[in-house]
Amino acid sequence: MTDVRAGSSDASGAPSIDASEPASPDSRPMRADALRNHEKILRAAEEVFALDGVMVPIDVVAARAGVGVGTLYRHFPTKESLYEAIVATRLSRLVATADAFVTAPDPGEALGDFLREFAQTAADKQDLFEALGQTGIDVKTRFAEPLAELMARVDLLVQRAIDAGVIRDDVETEDIVRLVVGTCHAAGHRGADDAGLARLVNIVIAGLRPRA
Amino acid sequence: MTDVRAGSSDASGAPSIDASEPASPDSRPMRADALRNHEKILRAAEEVFALDGVMVPIDVVAARAGVGVGTLYRHFPTKESLYEAIVATRLSRLVATADAFVTAPDPGEALGDFLREFAQTAADKQDLFEALGQTGIDVKTRFAEPLAELMARVDLLVQRAIDAGVIRDDVETEDIVRLVVGTCHAAGHRGADDAGLARLVNIVIAGLRPRA
DNA sequence: TAATATACGGAGCAGTCGTTCCGTATACGT
DNA sequence: ACGTATACGGAACGACTGCTCCGTATATTA
Numbered sequence: 156m157t158d159v160r161a162g163s164s165d166a167s168g169a170p171s172i173d174a175s176e177p178a179s180p181d182s183r184p185m186r187a188d189a190l191r192n193h194e195k196i197l198r199a200a201e202e203v204f205a206l207d208g209v210m211v212p213i214d215v216v217a218a219r220a221g222v223g224v225g226t227l228y229r230h231f232p233t234k235e236s237l238y239e240a241i242v243a244t245r246l247s248r249l250v251a252t253a254d255a256f257v258t259a260p261d262p263g264e265a266l267g268d269f270l271r272e273f274a275q276t277a278a279d280k281q282d283l284f285e286a287l288g289q290t291g292i293d294v295k296t297r298f299a300e301p302l303a304e305l306m307a308r309v310d311l312l313v314q315r316a317i318d319a320g321v322i323r324d325d326v327e328t329e330d331i332v333r334l335v336v337g338t339c340h341a342a343g344h345r346g347a348d349d350a351g352l353a354r355l356v357n358i359v360i361a362g363l364r365p366r367a
Numbered sequence: 368m369t370d371v372r373a374g375s376s377d378a379s380g381a382p383s384i385d386a387s388e389p390a391s392p393d394s395r396p397m398r399a400d401a402l403r404n405h406e407k408i409l410r411a412a413e414e415v416f417a418l419d420g421v422m423v424p425i426d427v428v429a430a431r432a433g434v435g436v437g438t439l440y441r442h443f444p445t446k447e448s449l450y451e452a453i454v455a456t457r458l459s460r461l462v463a464t465a466d467a468f469v470t471a472p473d474p475g476e477a478l479g480d481f482l483r484e485f486a487q488t489a490a491d492k493q494d495l496f497e498a499l500g501q502t503g504i505d506v507k508t509r510f511a512e513p514l515a516e517l518m519a520r521v522d523l524l525v526q527r528a529i530d531a532g533v534i535r536d537d538v539e540t541e542d543i544v545r546l547v548v549g550t551c552h553a554a555g556h557r558g559a560d561d562a563g564l565a566r567l568v569n570i571v572i573a574g575l576r577p578r579a
Numbered sequence: 580t581a582a583t584a585t586a587c588g589g590a591g592c593a594g595t596c597g598t599t600c601c602g603t604a605t606a607c608g609t
Numbered sequence: 610a611c612g613t614a615t616a617c618g619g620a621a622c623g624a625c626t627g628c629t630c631c632g633t634a635t636a637t638t639a
Contacts, residue, residue, distance in 0.1 A: 186607075189617090222617075225619065226618070234598090334567055336552075337567075338549045339549070341548045359574055361574035361575075361576075362572070398637075399637090404586085429588095435589055438588070441586070445628085446627065
């Protein structure tokens with residue numbers, strides 16, 4: 156079991172979780188330290204959840220962020236709300252990734268590249284999504300809007316690939332997503348080397364090609 | 368199933384992974400009601416875990432079985448041991464299923480049929496396997512022997528299919544299993560109609576065919 | 580049927596986790 | 610520099626869960 160406590164203050168140029176600044180529309184802006192802590196907590200939670208799963212006690216997240224639990228709870232009134240914040244940013248990042256690929260010249264390559272990158276992202280933080288179900292949160296309901304947005308993007312990629320004749324026209328976009336997500340689950344559970352995951356995704360993609 | 372069990376298993380160490388009746392080799396046979404309860408608990412646990420996940424309190428399993436928690440704990444000294452017993456029976460059933468297919472005439476069909484059936488089984492009780500990781504049990508270590516046995520069977524099916532030229536020769540058996548298991552995870556998480564699952568598995572199988 | 584080993588039931592114990600509360604510390608406006 | 614609104618820290622609370630203990634019930638044997 157990896158100990159995630161302590162540490163922090165690395166200030167690496169990693170995730171930059173903005174997406175949803177805790178803006179105060181009608182009130183004063185947040186105090187500087189509060190804003191700093193808000194981001195520290197978000198970053199710590201992302202790391203800890205990805206590493207040890209969402210079952211880790213809140214205290215661990217707080218310790219990793221270098222704040223007390225009280226502080227954590229003022230920023231996120233519930234453990235669930237912490238999940239939500241993280242999932243939301245992750246989804247919006249995925250939408251951005253998909254957007255980058257819809258303009259690529261080769262439709263088949265675009266879909267393949269996106270799926271591989273999608274798989275990589277999903278595999279890295281799979282524990283988060285996986286365990287959300289366990290907590291009773293219905294991801295599909297709670298994040299219906301951003302999920303629909305993401306699916307619309309993927310659908311675009313799929314349609315372009317179908318029109319180009321590089322994949323069969325009798326598969327649903329949702330099936331493809333399911334397959335890739337499932338592949339991540341299976342691959343990521345233990346030693347998940349990138350090459351292995353890509354190989355698995357490639358098999359799925361091969362299965363999508365039209366029958367010769 | 369090669370039984371390597373040496374002496375008694377009541378001491379710690381090797382878990383008594385035995386799918387069959389809790390026989391008492393050197394002592395009197397179990398009392399009739401005890402045997403009945405043993406099976407009732409096993410059956411109840413299987414149902415409850417598959418339905419609500421392994422996070423359900425033990426009390427629920429006991430209630431479902433119609434026994435008190437004390438009784439449950441005399442039969443299975445630990446919640447983990449309950450998981451183990453169930454997983455062990457499931458694995459040995461899968462081995463039997465695989466055995467039935469290795470003698471089928473058409474190698475390609477045999478592999479396909481087995482994978483579809485495998486997927487169906489795995490999807491039904493996916494919560495169990497999925498959540499075992501969450502509890503800190505390392506399935507691969509704890510069930511190394513029966514898992515190896517199962518993999519040997521699948522390997523046989525795969526080799527026969529490769530020799531017959533119906534699937535590519537550059538895929539590992541383990542990859543195939545991973546893909547199918549992953550597919551179950553993804554498909555089962557919500558409305559998992561059998562037809563949908565079969566369709567997904569078929570796509571994976573299509574991806575395993577040799578390039579035209 | 581009586582004696583006894585065996586098994587049962589469920590209240591209760593110990594530990595964990597999410598969350599709250601409030602005294603203290605700090606940032607910000609003046 | 611000072612006063613105040615704002616935010617912080619972490620001890621403590623309650624709910625929950627895995628597991629134990631022991632008085633009671635039942636199967637088995639003679």
